[in-house]
Amino acid sequence: MEAPDEELMLAYQAGDAGAFETLYARHRARLYRFMLRAVKSRQIAEELFQDIWLRAIEARRRYAPTARFTTWLYTIAHNRLVDHWRKRALTLVEVEVDDLVADANDPADHAQSRETLTRFAAALAALPALQREAFLLHEESGLSAADIAAATGTNVEAAKSRLRYATAKLKEALNDG
Amino acid sequence: MADERDDDISRRYRELGAEQPPPELDRAILSAAREAVERPRVPLVPPGGRQRWYYSLAAAAVAIFAVAITVHFEREQPDLESTAPPAAPPPISQPSERKDEALPVQKPKLRAERPPVFAPEPGARAPAEQRAPSVPAAPPSAEEAPANAAAADAVTSGAPASSAETRAAEQNAASQYQRAPAPAANRALARAAAETRQQWLERIAELRAQGRQQDADRELAEFKRRYPDYQIPAAMRAKVERP
Numbered sequence: 162m163e164a165p166d167e168e169l170m171l172a173y174q175a176g177d178a179g180a181f182e183t184l185y186a187r188h189r190a191r192l193y194r195f196m197l198r199a200v201k202s203r204q205i206a207e208e209l210f211q212d213i214w215l216r217a218i219e220a221r222r223r224y225a226p227t228a229r230f231t232t233w234l235y236t237i238a239h240n241r242l243v244d245h246w247r248k249r250a251l252t253l254v255e256v257e258v259d260d261l262v263a264d265a266n267d268p269a270d271h272a273q274s275r276e277t278l279t280r281f282a283a284a285l286a287a288l289p290a291l292q293r294e295a296f297l298l299h300e301e302s303g304l305s306a307a308d309i310a311a312a313t314g315t316n317v318e319a320a321k322s323r324l325r326y327a328t329a330k331l332k333e334a335l336n337d338g
Numbered sequence: 339m340a341d342e343r344d345d346d347i348s349r350r351y352r353e354l355g356a357e358q359p360p361p362e363l364d365r366a367i368l369s370a371a372r373e374a375v376e377r378p379r380v381p382l383v384p385p386g387g388r389q390r391w392y393y394s395l396a397a398a399a400v401a402i403f404a405v406a407i408t409v410h411f412e413r414e415q416p417d418l419e420s421t422a423p424p425a426a427p428p429p430i431s432q433p434s435e436r437k438d439e440a441l442p443v444q445k446p447k448l449r450a451e452r453p454p455v456f457a458p459e460p461g462a463r464a465p466a467e468q469r470a471p472s473v474p475a476a477p478p479s480a481e482e483a484p485a486n487a488a489a490a491d492a493v494t495s496g497a498p499a500s501s502a503e504t505r506a507a508e509q510n511a512a513s514q515y516q517r518a519p520a521p522a523a524n525r526a527l528a529r530a531a532a533e534t535r536q537q538w539l540e541r542i543a544e545l546r547a548q549g550r551q552q553d554a555d556r557e558l559a560e561f562k563r564r565y566p567d568y569q570i571p572a573a574m575r576a577k578v579e580r581p
Contacts, residue, residue: 176375193358218367
């Protein structure tokens with residue numbers, strides 16, 4: 162049975178560097194994609210990604226398992242993201258749709274998939290920042306509406322509303338095809 | 339979250355890609371995480387060699403300071419003694435000079451070593467009583483002063499008086515001298531300065547025995563004036579009082 166995130170974080174807090182490696186392995190890809198979908202350039206996304214982890218390392222002594230580790234980590238990510246949004250307009254990293262659908266065997270399916278993903282990526286990029294953030298937190302990190310509310314400093318109803326609007330717009334973009 | 343989740347949307351989102359952070363980013367973050375816990379916390383006072391050095395230096399400084407203070411006091415005490423005036427008090431023939439000489443000599447050690455002007459009577463006595471005889475210590479005249487001073491030194495074999503007592507005695511002696519109205523009183527004071535109460539009473543008894551009743555009465559009156567609280571023993575009272 163794997164140790165829960167909170168236990169690993171407490172172990173790291175006590176000086177166990179191996180516990181952090183396990184935590185990082187669990188969350189690195191999701192957090193990376195979350196940042197990648199939330200900012201304009203890959204370089205900035207990677208800078209923010211590294212900065213978030215470094216902030217988590219520095220804040221380890223203040224960590225208390227009163228909430229899920231994921232919520233704590235994405236709270237740091239949200240705050241860092243808000244700082245970034247204040248400086249620059251929110252745009253998404255352009256998705257390389259051609260690369261994503263290149264393995265389709267049927268050329269017709271390939272074309273349809275390419276078109277669908279293009280619309281989906283465009284719809285995701287067109288979402289309002291808070292809705293997109295809520296959607297990404299939900300899809301990438303698996304946070305519940307309550308966790309999203311905690312991580313983004315809002316109430317649960319607002320988090321649910323953002324998720325519903327985001328999902329509805331993305332679904333509409335898919336159905337348009 | 340089931341309300342907000344849409345499987346088709348989630349699947350499409352997954353199709354956008356499963357990007358991973360580059361390996362160099364992973365290495366940098368993990369390295370920072372290891373360094374953070376392996377690096378010892380820097381306390382306000384570093385616990386390594388610097389701390390030992392600090393305490394050693396502090397101990398050495400305290401020791402040097404203590405030795406310096408000791409040496410300083412040891413060197414200073416002989417200086418006081420070397421500058422001390424002669425142990426015997428100068429003749430107090432002139433009140434103004436006596437006053438001028440008595441006041442500047444204020445070094446504690448000198449005052450402590452100077453014998454009291456009036457010797458304490460053998461036996462238990464209250465401190466107030468011990469100080470009282472010092473009042474007539476001032477010699478009444480220039481002729482009697484050296485003799486009285488010598489007598490006082492001879493009588494006072496020990497028990498150094500405190501500086502306060504000595505200073506009070508000197509000041510009282512000066513004031514008594516200035517207030518003394520008659521030579522007879524001065525002589526009585528001078529004698530009182532040189533003898534104890536017991537000796538005084540014995541002398542009065544001797545006057546009685548010699549038939550010098552008036553002299554004895556005068557001395558006894560002076561004695562009672564000096565020592566109003568002193569209870570003359572019955573045997574001595576029979577000798578000193580007029581029969």
